[in-house]
Amino acid sequence: MHAPLTPTARLPIGSDADLAWLRQHVRQCAADLGFGLVQQTKLVTAASELARNTLVHGGGGHVEITTPTDGARRGLRLSFVDSGPGIRDVDLALTDGYTTGGGLGMGLSGAKRLVQDFVLDTRPGLGTTVTITEWVSGFPAPRPGAR
């Protein structure tokens, strides 16, 4: 279904400065692909949340940025990879307000609401990979909630 993906970029996540760089990079990629301002802002915000999770909970890692196509649709896919302790209870972690890091507890659940496609793959002790995909909405894109 999907055309083969070629990684377009792989950025490290190891410090606050890396997060700032990542936000700028994602904003630029999204703008280049033709995302609207609202979609851009949502995507950048989701990326910021997930990258901070990678940094704070996963002990750092990297993000892989690819641009998949599905027929005529073009999208932006971000994979946040860490080899930290993993998430023991995914449902709990996705609950609004649940936090172990002293934040608002909205990062993971909020990021899920901000994007069209959200896949969380975690193995306790081995690490966590969160992949989000957003499609350019030239024509109406199905939203997970509307299906």
Place this chain on the structure above:
Amino acid sequence: MVQHDTAPEVAEQLSEFLKRRREQIAHRWADAALFSNVFTVSRDEAVEAGRAVAEALADVARSGRLEDIEAPGFDTVRDQLGRMTSARTQSGYTPTQIAREVAGLRAPVAALLRAEFDDPADERMHACLLELTVLMGTLRLVVLETTINAGEELIARQRQQLLEVATPVIELWEGVVAVPLIGTLDSSRSQVVMESLLEAIVERRARYAILDITGVPTVDSLVAQHLMKTVAAARLMGAECIVSGIRPAIAQTIVHLGIDLGSILTRAGLADALAYALTQQGIAVSARPTAGADSR
């Protein structure tokens, strides 16, 4: 560290050569790009700098630590090389270009060294040339090291400056202060923002504090949390906080993210926030009636 095998007598001979011919070396270097582009005013200065470098190389050669960038001999010229490379960096040269210029210093010395020997097949000449190459390679590393250190110092200084510059507190009206936030609000910056705002509230006896986030590109949950904490702290100081400059895209994002900013007073623009603060204080601002205007 893997040490290159240097026969002491070869290093000694190279050192003696560098010391004896330092004037000629310095004159040739004065015409090389690295020196001539830095010391543009006076050639004598370039020659003097070149002489210092040649003497330093002679010292390093004598100590036998030809591959050691921490050899004491280099210390005497480190400052000078630092000044030279920072002059080059400021005129837009990259470390690669500077490294290439340093590499260009080897050939004139090698030519002088070759001229010392009558027989072009002399074993000792080849040994000396090899040592010279090693030594010049080390010099190149020393120069690069000073270049990078200078760059890092510059970045650290600029980061510090950015922290101070980016958070001015402005008094908009008696009792109304505003902070226009610009750029990334990471933890250290938001700490500075909070401190300067709270200080301004005390200093200016402000009843209203406006945080304008027009210049903040992304409001994620951490930024929102920083805003909430700042608002709560200002409230403890007896000031009411208004967050302004929330753009449409950011408003939608905050809603989807699920952050509840209901406890915070928000306004679309800075002007609205100021108008609110004035109205609350019973101040009405109206246009002055002009001569041609309708009489009321």
